[in-house]
Amino acid sequence: LKNVDIAANKLLFSSDYYLNHAIPARAKELALMLSDALAPLIPNTTDIPRRSTDSFHTWGEGSKDSSRREKRFIDIFKRALRLKGELLSSTGLFSLVLYHRGTYFDKNSMIAETKYGDSAAISSNTERIQACLLPAIYLRRLPRQDVVDYKLEMQSECPAGSDFFLISKAIVVLD
Amino acid sequence: MSIDDDLHSLISHDESVSLNRTKTSTADAGLYKRATNNLSDSFSEAKVKRLEEEVQDLKDRLAQLKKDREHLDSQMHNMNSSLETALRDCQRRCAEYADDVKCLKYTLSEKNPADRKLLYQQERQIEALRHSLSERQQNAAFSKLSADEHHVPKQDDIENAMYSIHHETKKILLSYDDNFTARTPDLDHEDDLRSLFGRTLGINPSSRVNSETLKLMLEKNGLQAIICSLFASGLCEWVFATDFESTIAKSSMLLNMYRQHISSIGKPLRSSKGGIQANQDLLQTAAMP
Numbered sequence: 001l002k003n004v005d006i007a008a009n010k011l012l013f014s015s016d017y018y019l020n021h022a023i024p025a026r027a028k029e030l031a032l033m034l035s036d037a038l039a040p041l042i043p044n045t046t047d048i049p050r051r052s053t054d055s056f057h058t059w060g061e062g063s064k065d066s067s068r069r070e071k072r073f074i075d076i077f078k079r080a081l082r083l084k085g086e087l088l089s090s091t092g093l094f095s096l097v098l099y100h101r102g103t104y105f106d107k108n109s110m111i112a113e114t115k116y117g118d119s120a121a122i123s124s125n126t127e128r129i130q131a132c133l134l135p136a137i138y139l140r141r142l143p144r145q146d147v148v149d150y151k152l153e154m155q156s157e158c159p160a161g162s163d164f165f166l167i168s169k170a171i172v173v174l175d
Numbered sequence: 176m177s178i179d180d181d182l183h184s185l186i187s188h189d190e191s192v193s194l195n196r197t198k199t200s201t202a203d204a205g206l207y208k209r210a211t212n213n214l215s216d217s218f219s220e221a222k223v224k225r226l227e228e229e230v231q232d233l234k235d236r237l238a239q240l241k242k243d244r245e246h247l248d249s250q251m252h253n254m255n256s257s258l259e260t261a262l263r264d265c266q267r268r269c270a271e272y273a274d275d276v277k278c279l280k281y282t283l284s285e286k287n288p289a290d291r292k293l294l295y296q297q298e299r300q301i302e303a304l305r306h307s308l309s310e311r312q313q314n315a316a317f318s319k320l321s322a323d324e325h326h327v328p329k330q331d332d333i334e335n336a337m338y339s340i341h342h343e344t345k346k347i348l349l350s351y352d353d354n355f356t357a358r359t360p361d362l363d364h365e366d367d368l369r370s371l372f373g374r375t376l377g378i379n380p381s382s383r384v385n386s387e388t389l390k391l392m393l394e395k396n397g398l399q400a401i402i403c404s405l406f407a408s409g410l411c412e413w414v415f416a417t418d419f420e421s422t423i424a425k426s427s428m429l430l431n432m433y434r435q436h437i438s439s440i441g442k443p444l445r446s447s448k449g450g451i452q453a454n455q456d457l458l459q460t461a462a463m464p
């Protein structure tokens with residue numbers, strides 16, 4: 001019965017409706033939401049009222065750059081939603097780990113970058129991270145025993161014990 | 176006629192002559208015998224010589240025929256090779272022409288709406304069958320799994336998807352010349368931003384973010400790293416940790432009950448039992464005022 005539920009979800013997540021209608025609509029909604037949320041950090045942010053349909057113009061760029069940024073935001077959310085659909089329609093129980101600021105760097109589960117996006121040289125094992133730019137993904141060794149839960153488990157530390165193994169490393173900025 | 180037959184016939188003829196003569200004269204017997212022997216000897220040598228020449232001639236002809244046969248064999252081999260090459264070429268061209276014929280059929284069908292419709296329907300049926308086959312293969316793959324078997328996406332695919340997200344995130348500010356300076360926001364009035372910072376800093380999203388910590392983080396990282404970090408926080412919070420997908424399927428009470436029963440069953444159960452139980456629950460729910 002568990003497998004029937006997973007198979008049904010896999011069909012849903014690979015359906016034309018989900019891929020070409022549900023995901024683009026949700027990605028656009030989230031892109032507007034994030035652009036709006038990040039706007040107060042941007043030095044050139046204009047005084048255009050929030051929650052408008054023109055949210056992407058609030059960063060003070062020209063309309064051409066604004067459109068390109070909007071497209072990029074939507075594209076990133078589309079990729080993430082598609083990936084989530086793949087993770088959900090499997091027997092795996094996945095956990096995402098977004099390391100918080102101050103965590104010690106661990107080369108086994110993290111990739112270091114500078115704040116400008118280049119590869120960082122690691123001088124010692126006691127360096128702390130300044131920010132986590134991409135979460136790590138872990139997979140529980142035992143397969144899913146229940147119906148598909150649409151929320152993935154989120155953690156801020158590497159899962160303890162041998163129940164998990166690393167699938168994808170986190171990307172972090174070092175101190 | 177063989178050589179022996181020839182000699183025997185000649186000798187027999189001479190003997191009959193000899194018998195007739197014996198009757199008439201016995202005095203001529205000695206002379207006759209010598210003459211017969213001499214004639215027989217000279218005739219035999221010529222005959223043998225001639226026959227030897229004939230044998231040699233036949234041998235020569237046989238050798239020539241052998242040569243001719245070898246030559247013909249060689250020619251046949253070459254012709255077979257040529258025919259095989261030509262056959263393969265024809266088969267290849269037939270495959271190409273099959274595509275051309277398909278295209279031409281489409282072209283012709285444009286003039287005949289009935290044909291066009293038929294071809295369109297056939298193509299749709301083929302596509303539908305392919306899709307159905309793919310779905311059945313997926314279902315079969317899941318139905319064969321035991322309780323402790325994994326069926327997960329490839330690790331490389333997950334890694335590539337994650338790193339492509341990061342790669343795109345880093346390009347967000349490439350066209351934004353701000354000298355990498357972030358403005359310090361007033362998080363008391365920015366709920367979403369406070370929540371994103373909370374996840375990045377490892378504090379409760381509803382808790383107040385320490386202004387000194389915030390300032391230090393903004394100064395240390397610069398705008399690009401801050402944007403990427405908050406984007407990652409947004410992906411975790413709004414994509415991976417939400418159950419948006421549950422709202423995609425049209426709401427069905429019976430389906431929800433099926434899922435509840437599957438969820439509540441901790442041990443293997445036949446699907447028919449789960450179906451009966453789910454329907455009973457549905458009917459009881461419907462009967463309630």
